[in-house]
Amino acid sequence: MRHPRTGVLTGGLILLGLAAIPVRGGERALVNTAKSPDARMYMVDLGDAQWTGGLWGGRFAVCRTTMIPHIWELFQNEKDSHVWANLLLAAGQDQGVVDRRHEGPPFDDGDFFKWFEALAQTYAVTHDPATDALMDRIIGVVAQAQRADGYFHTPTVIAERQGAAAVKEFADRNHFETYNMGHLMTAACVHYRATGKTTMLVLARKAADYLCGFYQRAPPELARNAICPSHYMGVVELYRATGDPRYLELAKQLIEIRDEVKDGADQNQDRVPFRQMTKAVGHAVRANYLYAGVADVVAETGDQTLLRPLEAIDRDVVDHKLYLTGATGALYDGASPDGSDDFDDIQLVHQAYGRDFQLPNLTAYNESCATVGFVLWNWRMLLLTGDARYADLVEQSLYNGVLAGISLDGIRYFYVNPLRKLRDFAWPLRWSRERQPNIQRSFCCPPNLVRTIAEAQDYIYTLSRDALWVNLYGASTLDTTWSGGGRIKLRQETDYPWSGAIKFTISEAPAQPVALRLRIPGWSRAGQTAVSINRGPVAGEFRPGTYFELRRTWQPGDVVQLDIKFQPVVLEANPLVEETLNQVAVRNGPLVYCLESNDLPAGVRLEDVALPLGGGSDRFTINRRQIAGADVATISLPALVLPRDRTDVDRLYHEVDPAPPRTIQLTLIPYYAWDNRGDTEMTVWLPVR
Numbered sequence: 001m002r003h004p005r006t007g008v009l010t011g012g013l014i015l016l017g018l019a020a021i022p023v024r025g026g027e028r029a030l031v032n033t034a035k036s037p038d039a040r041m042y043m044v045d046l047g048d049a050q051w052t053g054g055l056w057g058g059r060f061a062v063c064r065t066t067m068i069p070h071i072w073e074l075f076q077n078e079k080d081s082h083v084w085a086n087l088l089l090a091a092g093q094d095q096g097v098v099d100r101r102h103e104g105p106p107f108d109d110g111d112f113f114k115w116f117e118a119l120a121q122t123y124a125v126t127h128d129p130a131t132d133a134l135m136d137r138i139i140g141v142v143a144q145a146q147r148a149d150g151y152f153h154t155p156t157v158i159a160e161r162q163g164a165a166a167v168k169e170f171a172d173r174n175h176f177e178t179y180n181m182g183h184l185m186t187a188a189c190v191h192y193r194a195t196g197k198t199t200m201l202v203l204a205r206k207a208a209d210y211l212c213g214f215y216q217r218a219p220p221e222l223a224r225n226a227i228c229p230s231h232y233m234g235v236v237e238l239y240r241a242t243g244d245p246r247y248l249e250l251a252k253q254l255i256e257i258r259d260e261v262k263d264g265a266d267q268n269q270d271r272v273p274f275r276q277m278t279k280a281v282g283h284a285v286r287a288n289y290l291y292a293g294v295a296d297v298v299a300e301t302g303d304q305t306l307l308r309p310l311e312a313i314d315r316d317v318v319d320h321k322l323y324l325t326g327a328t329g330a331l332y333d334g335a336s337p338d339g340s341d342d343f344d345d346i347q348l349v350h351q352a353y354g355r356d357f358q359l360p361n362l363t364a365y366n367e368s369c370a371t372v373g374f375v376l377w378n379w380r381m382l383l384l385t386g387d388a389r390y391a392d393l394v395e396q397s398l399y400n401g402v403l404a405g406i407s408l409d410g411i412r413y414f415y416v417n418p419l420r421k422l423r424d425f426a427w428p429l430r431w432s433r434e435r436q437p438n439i440q441r442s443f444c445c446p447p448n449l450v451r452t453i454a455e456a457q458d459y460i461y462t463l464s465r466d467a468l469w470v471n472l473y474g475a476s477t478l479d480t481t482w483s484g485g486g487r488i489k490l491r492q493e494t495d496y497p498w499s500g501a502i503k504f505t506i507s508e509a510p511a512q513p514v515a516l517r518l519r520i521p522g523w524s525r526a527g528q529t530a531v532s533i534n535r536g537p538v539a540g541e542f543r544p545g546t547y548f549e550l551r552r553t554w555q556p557g558d559v560v561q562l563d564i565k566f567q568p569v570v571l572e573a574n575p576l577v578e579e580t581l582n583q584v585a586v587r588n589g590p591l592v593y594c595l596e597s598n599d600l601p602a603g604v605r606l607e608d609v610a611l612p613l614g615g616g617s618d619r620f621t622i623n624r625r626q627i628a629g630a631d632v633a634t635i636s637l638p639a640l641v642l643p644r645d646r647t648d649v650d651r652l653y654h655e656v657d658p659a660p661p662r663t664i665q666l667t668l669i670p671y672y673a674w675d676n677r678g679d680t681e682m683t684v685w686l687p688v689r
């Protein structure tokens, strides 16, 4: 048997090391739960779902033509980055410069593999031979940079090559070895599934085998070295790709060994045994990666004692700690547990989840990687449960937090993602409040965002033994093999997220009945959704936050129309969110909107604008326009400009100007599109008067 797209001989059973694995539909997916006993659904194979235009089609095109090549240039240019130079050095390709050292952060290898993953994902769509050749070349270098025992970490390998005597693996928790090896495994699985080649997978197995041995002899204290645990997801995916049960055992052991840590800390989510956790704490990227990896283990084991804390923590985030933009991790720095009776219990945290309702806007940390991690976690919760609540969360984070991480031209990135920016807030924060073309101190976010944009199309459709699930809406095609038997081929036509008219045309379907499950978004209003088949209305409740099921034997040419009414809505937060008290935000469909200072009339300051209370839906006008060459829909609405005496406004307190406000027409843009028109001010939340 040949890989259907690459033609590489796979033989029906692939012999890989000692494992023989079958190849069938869903097993070449980004996350392969096709055989996972406790997963409700599984993803379609890489390349089976593709954007055909619209917002995400545009983002994928920029990803392929600009984001990925731009990062590759950065990696190779030593003025900007040492990532590729480090790999060459570790591979022994130092071109005779024997005294060079590893440079840059120790987690660069993992960030390189995130970028490689994006490359493999785009190959699954384009089948571009030059991309394939580039991946082959890179894999050759990675193979040489890997130690014979499978250990992979360029800082250590380079030092060993140069004869440094005191180099030890896992000597420092901030060396991120397991993070680097975890991303090697994930990237290798995507490469294998995209190309049918096992060249990278072999390296990932060596690394996993090394970790299997290491954790058999490692004391529990070393579990704490596994910060930012991307390897939980990595080893489970490798188990799925190879069928080798040792990797699933390793994943289970990685969770157990955390609980044995005696002096754990909330920052690394190991102060409390995992099964006793109910709250999201500590470093938000590490937390979200941990939760995602544990969800992977649940899919394979059905361990309900692990699922219950995941559900409780997810609920905690959604009810208390999630920004409207789908971002998480409010704090630059903080203390946990805050306000403890015992002074000795207070521990520092950074880049972290805050207390309930602690959601500052100007100083919101919201690392882009945490938003990506939140998508990875909730996506796995959706695969486990089929609960549309998790698809809503994935959509919220993708359309707002993830898209905002990269400029529309695809070459500048946010590390942190505030919901407000004011010029007078001038004291230095740790990270830039404008997107940067390179983040040399930590290049974790850019390739993480890029791989997520490359892979968003994999989230549109999923399958189960009785159904095709539509999780995301956007112009796209699907051509896939169904485990129930037969092929499913359809086209989705829509300009979502600008409107909610969505048309599916089926061109091929199995001979037996299949349920088409359409997600009715949680943000939609009851009674505002309609469904028809071949122009005949379908009766139903269409409850927001659920999947609506249409089950029948589908015929080629069948047309399903889904109409979700779009209407801008004005939202307020729980009053305990002190930073948004008496303020509102505007959302239309899945998109959160913001006010950017470029759109204000001359002389009007961002902080002087308020929205009047009340008013009907007819006060909103939707306009289409371009920002930085990308199509967006803006929202226009009447607003108030509050008078402000400029002579004393900079004082800490000043008297309110008694003059009446004047009315202007305000323009709001999608949050993700801000900071594409120069150094501006911005706010998601606006006061009401």
Ligand SMILES: [Zn+2]
Binding pocket: 367, 368, 369, 370, 443, 444, 445, 446, 448
């Ligand atoms: Zn990051």
